[in-house]
Structures are given as structure tokens and as C-alpha cells.
Amino acid sequence: MKNELLDKGIILPSGEISKDKINLVAGAVTQPFAEMVWVTTGGDMETINRLTDVLVTMNTPADQAVM
Numbered sequence: 001m002k003n004e005l006l007d008k009g010i011i012l013p014s015g016e017i018s019k020d021k022i023n024l025v026a027g028a029v030t031q032p033f034a035e036m037v038w039v040t041t042g043g044d045m046e047t048i049n050r051l052t053d054v055l056v057t058m059n060t061p062a063d064q065a066v067m
Helices: 019-041 045-058 061-066
Strands: none
Touching: 019 045
8 A cells, every 4th residue: 555645754763753844834734824814904903903912822732742
């Protein structure tokens, strides 16, 4: 069975996750998301700060363990 994550270098042969590959993926997704939020809110910093707070509070140690 072919393992695409290994083939694409996302998972290293040692079983570790390639941080370089993950950073590339995160960067490719983050910029368009940030631009969409900025345009959608009209640059309203109060709304952007509220959204940031929601995203930060979703990232708890308990949630990380589940992931």
C-alpha cells in the first residue's frame, strides 16, 4: 500500500512530522484566510480581535491531546 504522506515528505521515514512541510501548508492557508477576514470585516479591529480570541481559546492542551 502506498503511503502518500511518506511519499510527499510530510512524514519522515523515522515517523516524525516534517515541520518544514507543515509550515509550508500552514503558510499557504493562513495568508488567504487572514486576507478574507480583513476584507470581510472591513478592517474592523474589534471584530478581528474577537475572532483571534475565539481561535486562541480553542487551542487548549486538552484539545491538543485529542488531535
